[in-house]
Amino acid sequence: MPSHMNCCFNKCTNSSRSTQNLSFHKFPTNESLCKQWVELCQNDKVIQKFKNHGSSQVSKSFRICSEHFKREDYVLWTSKKKSVYLPTYILYSILLLLLLLLLSSSSSSSSLSLTLHVNR
Numbered sequence: 001m002p003s004h005m006n007c008c009f010n011k012c013t014n015s016s017r018s019t020q021n022l023s024f025h026k027f028p029t030n031e032s033l034c035k036q037w038v039e040l041c042q043n044d045k046v047i048q049k050f051k052n053h054g055s056s057q058v059s060k061s062f063r064i065c066s067e068h069f070k071r072e073d074y075v076l077w078t079s080k081k082k083s084v085y086l087p088t089y090i091l092y093s094i095l096l097l098l099l100l101l102l103l104s105s106s107s108s109s110s111s112l113s114l115t116l117h118v119n120r
Contacts, residue, residue, distance in 0.1 A: 007065035010042035014065040024063035031055045037064065 005024040007014040014022055028034045034055035038046050041064060050058045 005063045008041055008043045008046050008062040009064050009068050012065065014067060023066040025066065027055065027059045027062055029055050029059045034058055
């Protein structure tokens, strides 16, 4: 993790040096979710990096500060192994992917369990 981070959201000047009470979020490595974030941030450098190198490089190179998320945009996704916070506009995409995964694995003997907690 770099010692200094800048927000890549269009026209945002927040940085970890100048603003202490912000968190800086990595872009998702999932291609379709990353594309949604790239489109929302409207930054030409981020768009070009995504087009040329995909989500893994965008996730390594850019951050969006917490100023661009509302408190209610965060939900806690708890699985058996870890908990992560996700903006709610991404939640529906994840739920759809999980549903498809469950439907495709319904014929196998393995099971998947997931608990979602909405923080309000």
